[in-house]
Amino acid sequence: MLRLQNVSLVRGVRVLYKNVNLTTSDGEIIGLVGPNGSGKSTLFAAILGELSTEDGDILAPPLNRISHVAQRVVETDLPALEYILEGHAPLMEAKAELKRAEEAGDDMAYAQAVAHLAEINEGAVVAKAEEILYGLGFKPNDSSRQVSEFSGGWRNRIALARALMRPADLLLLDEPTNHLDIDSVIWLESFLKQQEATVIVISHDREFLDRIAKSIWSVEDNTINRYGGNYSQFEVTRAQKLALQQAAAKAYERAASHLQAYIDRFRYKATKARQAQSRIKMLEKLQSVEPVLAKNEWRFSFLQPEKVPQHLITAEGVACGYEPDHPILTQVKCNISAGARIGILGVNGAGKSTLVKTLIGELEPLAGEIRYGQGLEIGYFAQHQLNDLRDDESPLQHLTRIAPPNMRELDLRNFLGKFRFSGDQALAPVGPMSGGEKARLSLALIAWNKPNLLVLDEPTNHLDMETREALTVALSSYEGAVLLVSHDRHLLRASCDELWLVRDGKLSEFDGDLDEYAEIVLKDKKARNAAPEDSGAPVPVNRKEQRRNEAQERARISALSKPLKKELSKIEKELDLANKEKSALDLKLADTDFYQGNQDEVAEALKRHGELSSKIDELEGRWLEISEELQNISSSSDLS
Incomplete structure (x- = not known):
């Protein structure tokens, strides 16, 4: 403890x-x-x-x-x-x-x-x-x-x-x-x-x-x-707490203001002196509530691309790697079109970054062909790029280098301000900056070029919660295509509608969601730990049969899970509406002035608050039941 x-x-x-x-x-x-x-x-x-x-x-x-x-x-x-x-x-x-x-x-x-x-x-x-x-x-x-x-x-x-x-x-x-x-x-x-x-x-x-x-x-x-x-x-709880605190602070201000006004008016009148003294004591006992300081949520955006060609990148029979005799990936076939939102899954070392570098032209393919759409503009973020920033130069100097020569410094500084490099921060050298600040600068330099394909390789490693959320929001409003490698599943869920899997030297489409992927990962690791010690003889594996069995099992799980997931989604929407209505009522019921008004309205609000509490409890209970059913379906699977 x-x-x-x-x-x-x-x-x-x-x-x-x-x-x-x-x-x-x-x-x-x-x-x-x-x-x-x-x-x-x-x-x-x-x-x-x-x-x-x-x-x-x-x-x-x-x-x-x-x-x-x-x-x-x-x-x-x-x-x-x-x-x-x-x-x-x-x-x-x-x-x-x-x-x-x-x-x-x-x-x-x-x-x-x-x-x-x-x-x-x-x-x-x-x-x-x-x-x-x-x-x-x-x-x-x-x-x-x-x-x-x-x-x-x-x-x-x-x-x-x-x-x-x-x-x-x-x-x-x-x-x-x-x-x-x-x-x-x-x-x-x-x-x-x-x-x-x-x-x-x-x-x-x-x-x-x-x-x-x-x-x-x-x-x-x-x-x-x-x-x-x-x-x-x-x-959710903190947002409600802040809202209630704000309501309580306003109630305190009103009560204190009324008492102070009475005191100021009558404290020196003999006939009202006793009442004024009584109100002075009331004011002293009134518990002060600090108003909530307004917090401006930081947001940025990727500038919308000027042109978005329909076909961005097409790969046919591509081999990726660094040595011709030892490719990391073979027979890569894929297509990235306008508006694509692709997340790449796979363990470290499987070849995700190698695939990305090959697709965008940083690495020459060892075999096969890659075709690029006319007007393709790639914005590429990777961790190694943070080391490419010049330590002795400021964010403004970095942006000036890639901006047109006729750009006003004021416009450049306004742009950097959107990425939280304002005032002296825009002029400070990059060297002493934290990893998160360098990552923000790299994102700013990418955004400036208005790419129509964003390729982000682990962009969140150095980012705090606020910056991750800002990136998630920025990607949701970005009109270009996105190719994303990340271990941040919240970012993947919010930004991608298609998943690719890099595994065993191959690239394939993953037709499940991230929860299904998590189930497969845990089953793989559990099966490996339960396997007997290797005798030294290779175990023959029929990959074709294995893939077919896995596909059939995923189809079975999907068929059983689909109606439950649909009901779960419906319940989550109802819960969201009920919680929002209950939060609004909480604010109303926290206002002391509300109880001085129409008593029928007060009674109706209290009744509705009780109904909503019961409904939320019922919905949450059903949500847990369905979640358990889904878990049981997953547990019954014998995927390895």
């Missing part, structure tokens, strides 16, 4: 939050959210004892029962599996105990150490470590590779695996999905829901939080508030 008692934290001269009182439940999964720089990671550091609180106490489990992801993986020559097992303190201590007894020649101590090691069950611990490695996207032979051989992104996965491996009462995860592909994110959700520790997760991935979080801690208004439910429920 973790308990924060009147905690205040300060960074420099800035108060991050004060008087925080929060307690976790055993096994609770908590999403910690708030703007960048609000102090989320600082709270983790305080829990770990790396910095002191300004005031209050943090009652946390002992450090040896807290697991967190190291900011930097040590460059070691240890094999990946061995490095991860080192994170399992009880196993390491038992092995050290055995070694000490062996060196001392103490038979009794040796017997006790052997018993202790048997109790821990080293075989089960190793099997769990291998399961975690596979779940996070590592191949079977990766476990024996030295940690130093892996790239930075894969080392981050190794650090996450070590944290997940460690027996703990409290698990702290800071942006765990940033370096994962969608398959690994799906696995991580399943893993976290099954483990027993209390988990606090900092994340900007709203669907990830929706699927795992049972409560949300929100850093806001110089404190941390707790909200029950997942991220979507938090958004």
Whole structure:
């Protein structure tokens, strides 16, 4: 259990939050959210004892029962599996105990150490470590590779695996999905829901939080508030809370204004002095309610393309890769037309980025033909492009370089302002900027060129929740075509109506949705973990038969699921309308003046509020029933 008692934290001269009182439940999964720089990671550091609180106490489990992801993986020559097992303190201590007894020649101590090691069950611990490695996207032979051989992104996965491996009462995860592909994110959700520790997760991935979080801690208004439910429920509850606060603030202003007016008018009249004093006391007792500060949601847009050719990119029999003798993808056949909204799925290393680079001409195809439509204008975003920005130049200098020479500086600065580079920020050098700020600048430079095909390869890795939402809104109003690689399923759902799957060296259309894809991913990983150890002999696989069986199974699931999903969609629309009406009534009923008016109207509002509450309960109950039916249909599938 973790308990924060009147905690205040300060960074420099800035108060991050004060008087925080929060307690976790055993096994609770908590999403910690708030703007960048609000102090989320600082709270983790305080829990770990790396910095002191300004005031209050943090009652946390002992450090040896807290697991967190190291900011930097040590460059070691240890094999990946061995490095991860080192994170399992009880196993390491038992092995050290055995070694000490062996060196001392103490038979009794040796017997006790052997018993202790048997109790821990080293075989089960190793099997769990291998399961975690596979779940996070590592191949079977990766476990024996030295940690130093892996790239930075894969080392981050190794650090996450070590944290997940460690027996703990409290698990702290800071942006765990940033370096994962969608398959690994799906696995991580399943893993976290099954483990027993209390988990606090900092994340900007709203669907990830929706699927795992049972409560949300929100850093806001110089404190941390707790909200029950997942991220979507938090958004609704917080919006209602702010609306009620605003209504209460207006009611306070009206009451205080009336009292003050009476006091000012009669306080010096002898005949009214007693009443004036009474109202002064009433005014002193009246609880002040701060009005809600207006928050301007940040939005930007991609400029609409000047021309949109019907056919943008067509590929026939294309092989993609870097070595002619070892193509990563073969026989790629695809077509991107005007208005296409395509999301690309597949594990890291399957060839998604290689496919994208080949389609847009950054890589020459090893075989086959790619045809481009006349007037095609591509806007390409990839993580490596952030490194191509010039550190010593400002956003304005970057934009000036690609703008026509006759453009006024005022127009350029106005454009950059839409991407939150206004005032001195437009003139500051890019070098010290955060990854999120550099990503925003790259998006601004892409938008300036008015592309008719946006190709975005993991655009959200460095973006906070607000910027991700702004990107989602921008893509929804963009009239050109979109080709998107992302592990952010909220962005994929909102921006794409067609899915491609890169797998086993091939590109194919995926005819299911993201939920069906998640089911297949988990079944694949479950089947792999349940498979017996490889005997060394290759297992013959009839790929054609396998694909046919999988297609038939997907068709069966679709036939059973379709009417239920239709009813579920209808219920969700009814719930949305009922919740909106109930929220409007909540605001009305929160206004004290409302009860002074027409009593029939008050009675009708109270009656309707009760009816809506009952209806929402009924709809939510049916929603849960249908969701369970859909889950049972999925569970009965034997797709592998």
